[in-house]
Amino acid sequence: MKQFEQRNRHFDHLVNTKGLRWMGQNTNHYTVDPAVRKAMVDCIENEEFHAYAPPLGLEELRSLIVEELGLAPHACMVTDGAVEGLYNVCRTFCRPGDQFVTTDPTWAWPMAFAKAAGAEVIQIPIYGEEHGFRLDPARLAEVVTARxxxxxxxxxxxxxxxxxxxxEMRRIAEIARGAGAILVHDCTYRDFAFNHTLAATFxxxxxxxVWSFSKWLGFAGLRVGALVASADIIEQLAAAPPNNLGSSMLAQRGAIAGLKTKAQWFPTVLRAQRKNQELIKRAVDKIKGLSMPVFPSNGNFLVIECTDAGVRPEALAAVMGxxxxQIRHGGYHTKAFGDRFIKVSVTVPEAWAWEFCELLPQAIEEARGINEPVAAF
Known part of the structure; x- marks a missing residue:
């Protein structure tokens, strides 16, 4: 069986598994706010979905996104999730012979898009105490070239x-400007951060x-995201986008309601996910060989190192499954460091976090006996 079939059947199995605890894809499983739900129900009942949406998104949503990010007078392009926007960015601006520079770990798909456009991908390792688990701008400057x-x-x-x-963001922006490079700031998880600075400021x-509604609003399955940039850049991205007929009307109506009511309900989401982080941290601290190198996390997820416990991340993910x-093993994000850790999502009901914590000691013991290769995505 071809890999694409294996991968699709893997995820088809997940979405059709009743009662699955989704703790691996950073998805948000808190109950949606009533105002957001009503906006989508009204969209269905009014049958707005018969018509195409505007190609760059509903004007109200575009304005709300720019306002939320504080990036006026920049322009906005609504996309079918952030990933479709990233595909458009890479295929529009990357050419054979170009260099695409990112970190290791990072999110894998934009690297695949850049490679498909003929660009050379260069990754700067940031995982480990020696790097402080972050990008030193001086190390970025060392690899940036005229290409x-x-x-x-x-x-x-x-x-x-x-x-x-x-x-750090100011210095990264200065390096990009000095090279004349496009700086793509994927801030999908900015809403969960304690402090966050947008590169576009500099x-x-x-x-x-690049911004997404999948995580903070819980719209992963509805596919709505955004690109915000200068009018000149959006003009280029709008010339031949993957979807020139507009993103889902249902998702956009929900997104508008989400932005309008965000101040009323999102603080509860933020507190709940940070409480789950604390629960998991206490559970990890009790198990010899496990450690959490970054705590608290600025995202809605945690990295848990497990090699000192004598288990492979793939095995632990398989046992939890x-x-x-459902959790993620590190190999999904990085080949160089993926054998060190698992990743656990925390925008989930508190009961799920407790289940994970209670199972963790047993899962560690079960995973120690699994040495054969484990197929996982």
Missing amino acids: TRMIYIVDPNNPIGTCCTAD YPERTIT RHNI
Whole structure:
């Protein structure tokens, strides 16, 4: 069986598993706010879905996104999730011979998009105490060359959970400007950060800010995201996008309601996910060989190192899966460091976090006996 079939059947199994505890994809499983639900129900009852949405998104939503990010007078392009926007960015601006610079770990798909466009991908290791689990701008400067076309920064970093300081982001922006490179700031997890600085603040002319509604609003399955950049850059991205017929009307109506009511309900989500982080930290601290190198996380997820406990991350993920808890092993994010850790998502009901914590000691023991390769995505 081809790999694409294996991968799809893997995820088809997950979405059709009743009662699965989704703790591996950073998805948000808190109950949606009533105002958001009503907006989507009204969209269905009014049958708005018969018509195409505007190609760059509903004007109200575009304005709300720019206002939320504080990036006026930049323009906004609504996309089918952040990943579709990243695909458009990489295929529009990367060419054969260009260099695409990012970190290791990072999110894997933009690297695949850049490679498909013919670019050379360069990763700067940031995992480990020797790097402080973050990108030192001086190390970025060492690898940037005249061929560097794009610098891709996931901040807060997925999967590590660290976040650039304002000074670090300023220096990164200066390096990008000096090279004439496009700086792509993927800030999908900014809403969970303790403090967050947008790169566009320092380099507005060639920064593309990527944002998603999948995590903070819990819209992963509805596919709505955004690109925010100068009008000149959006003009280029709008010339031949993957979808020129507009994103889901249902998702956009929900997104509008989410932004309008965010101040009323999101603080509860933030407190709940940080409480789950604390629960898991206490459970990890009780098990010899486990450690949490970054705590608290600036994302809605945690990295747990498990090699000193004598278990492989893939094995631990497989064991958790047998108990209906889906987590991610590090190999999904990085080949160089993936054998060190698992990643656990925390925007989930508190009961799920307790289940994970209670199962963890048993899962460690079960995983120690698994040495054969484990197929996982």
